[in-house]
Amino acid sequence: MRTVRDSRVQTALLVAVGAVLALAAMEAIGRFQLLGRGWPPLSQVLDILHTPATRTLLGRSLRTTADEAGLGLLIGALVSVVVAVLGTVLPVLQAGLDRLAAVLNAVPLIALGPLLIATVGREGSPAVIAALAVGFVMFVSTTSGLEAASTAHRDVLAALGASRTTTLLRLRLPAAVPMVLDGLTQAAPAAVLGAIVGEWFGAPSGLGLLLVSAMQNYQTELLWAAGLAAALLAIVSYAVLGTVRSLMAWRFR
Amino acid sequence: MGKSAPASIPPTDPDTGGGPAGSTEEGTAPDPDADPRTESADAGSPRAALELSGVTKHFPLRRRNTVALDGVDLTVEQGEFVSLLGPSGCGKSTVLRLLAGLEEPTTGRVRVHDRPPAALVNDHRLGIAFQQHALLPWASIADNVALPFRVAGRPVDRARVTELLRLTGLEEFAEARPRQLSGGMRQRAAIARALALNPEVLLLDEPFGSLDAVTRRRLNFELARIWSEQRITTLLVTHDVEEAVLLANRVVVLTGRPGRVRHVEHIDLPRPRGGRLTREPRFHEVVDRLTALLDGDLASRAGADEGATAQTGRRWLRRRGR
Ligand SMILES: Nc1ncnc2c1ncn2[C@@H]1O[C@H](COP(=O)(O)OP(=O)(O)OP(=O)(O)O)[C@@H](O)[C@H]1O
Ligand SMILES: [Mg+2]
Numbered sequence: 150m151r152t153v154r155d156s157r158v159q160t161a162l163l164v165a166v167g168a169v170l171a172l173a174a175m176e177a178i179g180r181f182q183l184l185g186r187g188w189p190p191l192s193q194v195l196d197i198l199h200t201p202a203t204r205t206l207l208g209r210s211l212r213t214t215a216d217e218a219g220l221g222l223l224i225g226a227l228v229s230v231v232v233a234v235l236g237t238v239l240p241v242l243q244a245g246l247d248r249l250a251a252v253l254n255a256v257p258l259i260a261l262g263p264l265l266i267a268t269v270g271r272e273g274s275p276a277v278i279a280a281l282a283v284g285f286v287m288f289v290s291t292t293s294g295l296e297a298a299s300t301a302h303r304d305v306l307a308a309l310g311a312s313r314t315t316t317l318l319r320l321r322l323p324a325a326v327p328m329v330l331d332g333l334t335q336a337a338p339a340a341v342l343g344a345i346v347g348e349w350f351g352a353p354s355g356l357g358l359l360l361v362s363a364m365q366n367y368q369t370e371l372l373w374a375a376g377l378a379a380a381l382l383a384i385v386s387y388a389v390l391g392t393v394r395s396l397m398a399w400r401f402r
Numbered sequence: 403m404g405k406s407a408p409a410s411i412p413p414t415d416p417d418t419g420g421g422p423a424g425s426t427e428e429g430t431a432p433d434p435d436a437d438p439r440t441e442s443a444d445a446g447s448p449r450a451a452l453e454l455s456g457v458t459k460h461f462p463l464r465r466r467n468t469v470a471l472d473g474v475d476l477t478v479e480q481g482e483f484v485s486l487l488g489p490s491g492c493g494k495s496t497v498l499r500l501l502a503g504l505e506e507p508t509t510g511r512v513r514v515h516d517r518p519p520a521a522l523v524n525d526h527r528l529g530i531a532f533q534q535h536a537l538l539p540w541a542s543i544a545d546n547v548a549l550p551f552r553v554a555g556r557p558v559d560r561a562r563v564t565e566l567l568r569l570t571g572l573e574e575f576a577e578a579r580p581r582q583l584s585g586g587m588r589q590r591a592a593i594a595r596a597l598a599l600n601p602e603v604l605l606l607d608e609p610f611g612s613l614d615a616v617t618r619r620r621l622n623f624e625l626a627r628i629w630s631e632q633r634i635t636t637l638l639v640t641h642d643v644e645e646a647v648l649l650a651n652r653v654v655v656l657t658g659r660p661g662r663v664r665h666v667e668h669i670d671l672p673r674p675r676g677g678r679l680t681r682e683p684r685f686h687e688v689v690d691r692l693t694a695l696l697d698g699d700l701a702s703r704a705g706a707d708e709g710a711t712a713q714t715g716r717r718w719l720r721r722r723g724r
Contacts, residue, residue: 301536308502308530309553310523319552323540400579401540 187369194373203371206359211378213355214275214344218386221279222340226333228280229287237295238317247292254285258343262350275347275355282343283336290332294325326401330394337386345379356382450513451603451635452478452501457510458660459496470496472660474510481633485646485653487696493661494639495533498605501637502530514603522603526554529601529634531609535588537580543567543591544576550598566594569624585612590621597628604636610645619677622648626675643693647685648675655695665695 172191177183179190197203236246258278265274298320306316348357356379363372459471470493478484486494499505500512503519514522522528529550537546544563551558567573570590572583580588593609610618626649629636640646646653647669655665669688671679679685 299536301532301534302538304499304502304504304532305530305536305549306553307504308523308528309550310526310528311553315553315555319549320538323538326540 189369189373194370194377197370197374203374207374207378210354210356210359210375211382213352214341214348214357214379215382217275217347217355218279218337218340218344218382221276221281221343222283222333222337222386224276225280225283225340226287226329226336229284230291230329233288233291233295234317234322236292237321238313246288250285250288253281258282258346262346265347266350271350271352274350275344275352275357278347279340279343282339282346286336286339287329287332290328290335291325294328294332295321297328298324323401327394327398330390330398334387334390334394337390338383341379341383341386449480450477451480451482451515452476452637453511453513453516454497454500454507455511455513457500457507457512459493459500459505460508469660471507472662474656474661474663476654476663478635478637479651481635482651483629483636483638483649485650486637486639486656487641487643487646487653487692488656488661488664489658489696490641492656492658494656495607496661498530498607498637498639501603501605502528526550526599527602528605529596529599529603530605531589531592531596531607533607533611533639535580535585535592537588537591537595539580542577542579543572543583546580546591547594547598549595554599562598566597569597569628570594570621586614586617589613593621593625600632601634604634606636606638608639608641610640610642618642618645619680623676625649626673630673643689643696644680644685647671647688647692648680653692655692665692667692 175188176191179188179193182188198207232246232250236243258281261278261281262274265277269277295317302320302324303316306320311319344355345357345360348355349361352358356375359375360372360379363369363375454474454476457471457474457476458469461468461470474493474497476484476497486497488494496505500507501514501519503523512519514528519528537543538549541549544567547563547566548558548560564573564576567576570593572587572591572594575583575587580591583591589609589612593606596604596606596609610621613621622645628634629649638646638649650669653667653669654663655667656662657664667688671685671688
């Protein structure tokens, strides 16, 4: 118990030290113009937050992107879990589904952007791309999660005369929970990335839009602020789901 | 291991095995059909609840082929309690898995109530406790014991679950998770689960393996009582010779790999068999004879190794058992 806690404290400390060092490096590189004018000092980027208009703009964009990423994560995860379950219930489908998932995963999301704008529209495509970005990892983690139940447990259910459905509900699904949570943790930052890529193609608002417009208007500080906000969102989503996972997964192991 | 494994049955009995009326020596017949004698015939009861005839089981593993069982004939009468003894790896668990429909025999026939094992399983009439407890880690102990009800699609009989928890001394732990229990407590929960639906056939694979001697004896008596009341057809795998004798109508001893029936001992000791019986000479006479039989098997398996005396064999047998 003690050692576990100690090692956790140690990890947290290391993360904190790493973050401070990275921020200090950012500041230093900007201060001394080590990488040209495109890299402002961190303090200068944070300065623009003093302007209320910029603050609301950033806040609103962050909110939009977070909503889209969240929605995409939800849809992508749900669809993948359902498809993965379907694959195990109907083994005939399994091979086909595996291949379909691999092919979908191989298509670069960027290439799908224009296509989605044309079909789903500007408003909807960020969430859809986020869902696609999430889909593969969720499909793979759920599929392997559904196989995670031990042989001893399968034998018990079999000897009790359990049907396929009962085995799925009473054994395979609960046994899959830790891996599904692992998948969600990995998928969350991918959803953020997907949402931003989706916004890139001309969504009405969001961090992706802000990135594009700041870049085109040479608003270096705003560009950096938007980039940092995106990074923050990805990190926070990872941390939140990671916490959920560590709070829940042990129950199912 | 050689391909056709040394069928090392010593030609002569260990001297202790005088052979009183109760015991029948099994000459392992390689061809099951050539052996007309069946156990049920002389026992007089026509209803064999569990039946293995001429069963061999091979486990092909890449290039090696493990012969787990080689020509096993075994019947358990309706309402009978049979203990299965034998050295580690001789195929005892495999016998149970065959009877639970979890494995198919390579050759031979496995019947439960004259039907394939799957039939009883599908009726949810089989109770089984595995060597590993195999409780669901996310469910409470009470829910684990209630699992057979849920699997059978029946409403959970809470009173029955509570009764079983009391029987196995786990009442206070009804809401605990398996991980919060000791190994012995988990085994007891697994036995409670096996009994939940009042099964017709009970298969127990070293169910008391990780219990202390006192708890073990207490549960032995509990099991004896349950059996006397309900006469559930029971096949118990154990390493504990005393336990085997205490509980069974018959003790079947298997040889080491590959498993064959080496000896069948009818236990005619009176019931109920309480603590007093375990101190009586006639009890120890049977136990010693069976132990010697297992020792003899071990000694012959040791083969070239001269150091292996029956004494060390017995100690080795005691130590393993976990
Ligand atoms: N699934 C399997 N695949 C390959 N070999 C197996 C398998 N199950 C059992 N065996 C082999 O069959 C033999 C008998 O195994 P089994 O588990 O029935 O022994 P056992 O008598 O129950 O032993 P123990 O007393 O140690 O539990 C062993 O040699 C084992 O290696
Ligand atoms: Mg075993």
